[in-house]
Amino acid sequence: MKLLEDRIRKEGKVLPGGIIKVDGFLNHRVDPALMKDLAKEIHRYFPDEGITAILTCEASGIAFGEACAEEFGVPMVFAKKAKSDNIEGGLYQSQIFSYTYKKTVTLIVAKDWLNASDKVLIVDDFLANGEALRGLVEIVRQAGAELAGIGIAVEKGFQPGGKKLRDQGIKLHSLAIIESADENGITFREEC
């Protein structure tokens, strides 16, 4: 999606270790107009498929998830990390490794908010190693719900998450796939 690629080229920063910072418009300061454009594009890719819920992961997935939920006209559920005392009753749970925080965290979703009658579109702002998404897919399976697919804003194509998910036959669409990022600039994968 050219709009997003242009924005990443213009405002993204490449840090050592292949870290790409897009925190000026995507995941610390959020541009709501861009979120809406990204959500419309996700909706074009997953049109009229009977999706009943958007599932994402706290914290940085929530803004994109909210925009997608508004576009699809369905609720957005966000998985929480670790257990707070305010979550009662049954939980779907999945353990993932957080590369950001360098530790294992548990994703949880209250059973009240997803069940076997749901058709779920998972969305997230970023896909790199794919751990968060692996956890979200596992939660959809625990719920017995149908997985419509996964919509991502920015995928790091040089990390293994995208391939692992596509190899499982999951319909995964990323709005921008970064093929390489270094001091010479950012290169995107050509859209198929």
Added chain:
Amino acid sequence: MKLLEDRIRKEGKVLPGGIIKVDGFLNHRVDPALMKDLAKEIHRYFPDEGITAILTCEASGIAFGEACAEEFGVPMVFAKKAKSDNIEGGLYQSQIFSYTYKKTVTLIVAKDWLNASDKVLIVDDFLANGEALRGLVEIVRQAGAELAGIGIAVEKGFQPGGKKLRDQGIKLHSLAIIESADENGITFREEC
């Protein structure tokens, strides 16, 4: 705001200890249409005041913050809890006590995304003891920015946060103020 009060009466649950769960539409599963209505009401209360940024706190403030940012046509910045390795450079920081997690956490905002030219509206989904909001107000002050006010979805009027903030002269508007909540039901404060 009657729409929100009706929704809380219909779908909210009161747990022992005055905990009010509204996680079916506000802070675990999120209803995007309701978020939009709440954001419009916040905009009516803070109209045309030259607001340049919405500031909220991860995680459950983000969906409401995103809806408000879209309504005001400005970016939304969300404070993060604790430091991840991906945040470089200068940070505004404020320590707060999280009653949810029963520990002290540090709210952080990268200095890149708020400065003295900003006029900031803080929003959050919930106000009880007001610790998160105290931290966010401190961050606005560290930035040298102007505080336009605070917009809240649900305030627990029987806890001290709202009074503490109003006593400082901060313009605080809550869309629903719960006066009491127990096995007999939920009572709201009359709108002034």
